[in-house]
Amino acid sequence: NAGVTQTPKFQVLKTGQSMTLQCAQDMNHEYMSWYRQDPGMGLRLIHYSVGAGITDQGEVPNGYNVSRSTTEDFPLRLLSAAPSQTSVYFCASSPSAGRYEQYFGPGTRLTVT
Amino acid sequence: GDSVTQMEGPVTLSEEAFLTINCTYTATGYPSLFWYVQYPGEGLQLLLKATKADDKGSNKGFEATYRKETTSFHLEKGSVQVSDSAVYFCALKKSGGSNYKLTFGKGTLLTVNP
DSSP, X not given: OOOEEEEOXXXXXXXXXXXXXXXXXXXXXXXXXXXXXXXXXEEEEEEEEEETTEEEEOSSOTTXXXXXXXXXXXXXXXXXXXXXXXXXXXXXXXXXXXXXXXXXXXXXXXXXX | OOEEEEOOSOEEEETTOOEEEOEEEEOSSOOEEEEEEEOTTSOEEEXXXXXXXXXXXXXXXXXXXXXXXXXXXXXXXXXXXXXXXXXXXXXXXXXXXXXXXXEEOOOEEEEEEO
C-alpha cells in the first residue's frame, strides 16, 4: 500500500490564481480530511468527508472547496489564492468512526505571493 | 468546545536525558488520546494512543498514561536520542458515533543534542 499520497510537494502561486491539491489513499478508508499547519497554530481542520459524496466544513473552510466523488480521492481546491493561504497542507484518512487513528500524507508546502 | 493544551517549546535536551512533554485536554465524555510525531520535512505519524482512562500507550520507548482525573496525557521517555528530534503533537478524538475529527495541540519542538 502507498498509504496517503499528496501532490504536488511544493507549489508557488500568485495572488488570485486557483489550483487543486491532490490527495489519494489506497486503504479503502471512509474518512478523509484536510488540515493546514501554520507556525504556532498546530493543525487546523479545513474540510472533511465521511464517505463518497459527503463533505463538510471544518474549522477554517473559507477560500477552499472540496469534493469526494470516489472513496480514494479527496482534492482540495483553492478558488482565488491569497497570501493568508500560505501554509503546509496535510491530507489524512481514517478507516471508520470509532477510536482509530488517522494516517497522514507527506504534505504540500504552498506559498502565495 | 474540545481543546488540547500542550507545553510550549522549544525543548532542548542532551542525549540520554529524561523527557516530559505535558498535555492536558478539555472534552466531554471519554475521548481517545493520541501523540503524533512530525520529523523534519515529513507528515505526522502516530506515536502512541490510549482509548480509555488509565490506559498506557507506548512505542519506541515513549509512554503516556490517560489520566481522567487530571485530564492529562503527558508524554515521557527515559533516555532521548538525537533521532527523537521532532515536533510532537497531542491530540484527542471524541468517542463513538460518527465523530471523526481530531483536535490538536499546537505542537512542541524537541531538539536533542549529542
